[in-house]
Amino acid sequence: MNAKIQCAAPPCGRLFNPNPRVKNQRYCGEKACQRARKREWQKQKLAVDPDYRANQRDCQIDWHRQHPDYYREYRQENPRYCERNSLLQSCRNAKARVIATMDALKPAQLNKPGAFYLLPLIATMDASAQKVILIPIAYHPSRVIAKEDSIAPSDLG
Numbered sequence: 001m002n003a004k005i006q007c008a009a010p011p012c013g014r015l016f017n018p019n020p021r022v023k024n025q026r027y028c029g030e031k032a033c034q035r036a037r038k039r040e041w042q043k044q045k046l047a048v049d050p051d052y053r054a055n056q057r058d059c060q061i062d063w064h065r066q067h068p069d070y071y072r073e074y075r076q077e078n079p080r081y082c083e084r085n086s087l088l089q090s091c092r093n094a095k096a097r098v099i100a101t102m103d104a105l106k107p108a109q110l111n112k113p114g115a116f117y118l119l120p121l122i123a124t125m126d127a128s129a130q131k132v133i134l135i136p137i138a139y140h141p142s143r144v145i146a147k148e149d150s151i152a153p154s155d156l157g
Contacts (some may be wrong), residue, residue: 009033 004015008026012033018025027037045052064070075082 007033007035011036 005015005018005026007016007028007030009028009032012028012030014028016028027033046056083098
């Protein structure tokens with residue numbers, strides 16, 4: 001009698017007697033484990049076999065041609081799926097905005113003039129020091145309080 005081995009399917013892991021006619025058997029006979037074995041085989045096949053990959057792509061294209069309204073009907077029949085997807089998309093969009101606007105300054109951050117380091121959020125570039133002079137939206141030259149010049153306006157002629 002063969003020694004028992006542990007099933008390689010992640011959810012299973014139970015001990016089983018391998019079939020002596022199946023060389024290098026790693027999965028037990030449970031349906032879920034056989035599905036896991038097939039998924040692993042397909043994943044490996046797609047990675048290494050260009051003909052298999054092309055055939056799978058062609059089959060998907062044909063299926064989509066034969067079922068053009070599938071996704072529209074699915075969304076109509078599963079409104080909770082749409083709500084969840086919309087929420088997840090909003091989260092992804094919020095993250096993308098942070099990434100896409102990594103060099104844009106937000107008004108709340110613009111409260112003090114000075115030297116700042118502009119750092120990218122994801123890219124691995126070096127930081128560069130930049131001098132920032134803030135001009136408020138309500139800026140008006142006549143309201144500027146500055147040191148009086150020694151030259152009077154009447155002297156400018």
